[in-house]
Amino acid sequence: MDKLIIEGGHPLKGEVNISGAKNSAVAILPAAILAGETCTIKNLPDIKDVSNIIDILIQLGARVEREGHDKLIVNSNNIDTYKVDFELSKKLRASYYFIGALLGRFKKAEVPFPGGCDIGVRPIDQHIKGFEALGAKITIEHGIIRAEADKLVGASIFLDVVSVGATINIMLAACMAKGTTTIENAAKEPYIVDTANFLNALGANIKGAGTDEIKIKGVERLGGCEHAIIPDQMEAGTYMIAAAASKGNVLVKNIIPTHLDSISAKMKEMGVEIIENGDSLRVIANGRPKAANIKTMPYPGFPTDLQQPMSVLLSVADGTAIINESIYDGRFKHVDELKKMGAKINVEGRIAVIEGVPKLSGAPVCATDLRAGAAMVVAGLSAEGETIISNLAHIERGYERLERKLLELGAKIKRVSEED
Numbered sequence: 001m002d003k004l005i006i007e008g009g010h011p012l013k014g015e016v017n018i019s020g021a022k023n024s025a026v027a028i029l030p031a032a033i034l035a036g037e038t039c040t041i042k043n044l045p046d047i048k049d050v051s052n053i054i055d056i057l058i059q060l061g062a063r064v065e066r067e068g069h070d071k072l073i074v075n076s077n078n079i080d081t082y083k084v085d086f087e088l089s090k091k092l093r094a095s096y097y098f099i100g101a102l103l104g105r106f107k108k109a110e111v112p113f114p115g116g117c118d119i120g121v122r123p124i125d126q127h128i129k130g131f132e133a134l135g136a137k138i139t140i141e142h143g144i145i146r147a148e149a150d151k152l153v154g155a156s157i158f159l160d161v162v163s164v165g166a167t168i169n170i171m172l173a174a175c176m177a178k179g180t181t182t183i184e185n186a187a188k189e190p191y192i193v194d195t196a197n198f199l200n201a202l203g204a205n206i207k208g209a210g211t212d213e214i215k216i217k218g219v220e221r222l223g224g225c226e227h228a229i230i231p232d233q234m235e236a237g238t239y240m241i242a243a244a245a246s247k248g249n250v251l252v253k254n255i256i257p258t259h260l261d262s263i264s265a266k267m268k269e270m271g272v273e274i275i276e277n278g279d280s281l282r283v284i285a286n287g288r289p290k291a292a293n294i295k296t297m298p299y300p301g302f303p304t305d306l307q308q309p310m311s312v313l314l315s316v317a318d319g320t321a322i323i324n325e326s327i328y329d330g331r332f333k334h335v336d337e338l339k340k341m342g343a344k345i346n347v348e349g350r351i352a353v354i355e356g357v358p359k360l361s362g363a364p365v366c367a368t369d370l371r372a373g374a375a376m377v378v379a380g381l382s383a384e385g386e387t388i389i390s391n392l393a394h395i396e397r398g399y400e401r402l403e404r405k406l407l408e409l410g411a412k413i414k415r416v417s418e419e420d
């Protein structure tokens, strides 16, 4: 069990290149099952969640070939089963995308319940509602979701909650259905647009991705394509927050600035300088940040995936801030760890009240999930003294080459194994 040791108080300086988006990659790789020809997927992040999805593709019988660390060639012609392995499925949340993809391709899917971060209740009722509207019969037994249909027919589906996963899963199942499907109250996250662009490059007919109404006109067959994954909004946001929390000056490169508008706006409100320039933006700390309130919302609102890293910046801000976590009911597990570092935070249900303190102090802490792990790294960079972070497996699920990127920014960070 490796640990990260961070000596805080060293401002991050320099440039960081952002990798491909995890939440796009883990949707687009299963979508390659729908392709009748070879797909080349580029700018894939080299992270655990991606390698777990690739393991499932291989288990299903797909042929995959890696070229370098961020390019994958996938041919799904030889897939010979619609049953996903139990152990592989529970390693991450996005394994649920194999339901939509296998149902879309074979009109059959057997996928065990997904795993993923323990950040509150995470039902899949909207996914099931969508599949049933398309004509599939869904049964759940022994922890396995079975979906089956003689044929899939386009339908109008109104999502009761704005769900990234349900929007994408319905798109996967509907793109080769008979007739037209409309998803209303759809999620608008950039990964939905990226997945729709991938499917359209295969020959699908999807309109309106990125808006709250998506129209999918079913086609007979899909071909192959070459597709580059968009930059990771959450990785970029994490480095922006780390730059400010360490009192640094960092150029965050290879990003799509509009994807970061809500984060940039909030950090500017806190007094941090943000300078956009083409596909990069510079973050310059400007003394002690000012407190600001946050309410997490679906895109383009403030993303819940940056709530935990942002709570660290707020814990050293001047003043009192309120975080309203409107998406998940269990995404404050990192707060007890931050309190070990001297943070003053009170949590009541989905509300956290943060009274800023002048500085945090280093301590042994634990990553309780992916973004909580990122928050611990940001806290360690900001704190006085040494922070030791355990449970790194959570962080490796979603951040490519984190230590190396931070070392290149001048952080004092090292990985030690239990034996050391």
Ligand code: EPZ
Pocket (backbone or CB within 6 Å): 022, 023, 026, 093, 094, 117, 121, 122, 123, 124, 125, 126, 127, 128, 161, 162, 163, 164, 165, 166, 187, 234, 304, 305, 327, 328, 370, 371, 398
């Ligand atoms: C995606 O999860 C992301 N994961 C999450 O990122 C992210 O937090 C979330 O979207 C919201 O932005 C991936 O893309 C793999 P949702 P997803 O369905 O699709 C409720 C990270 O850190 N809901 O948009 O699972 C649900 O409980 C991860 O990278 C239902 O009630 O999220 C939640 O409160 C963590 N019924 C809300 O909707 C459903 O059928 C949003 O969930 C589906 C969702």
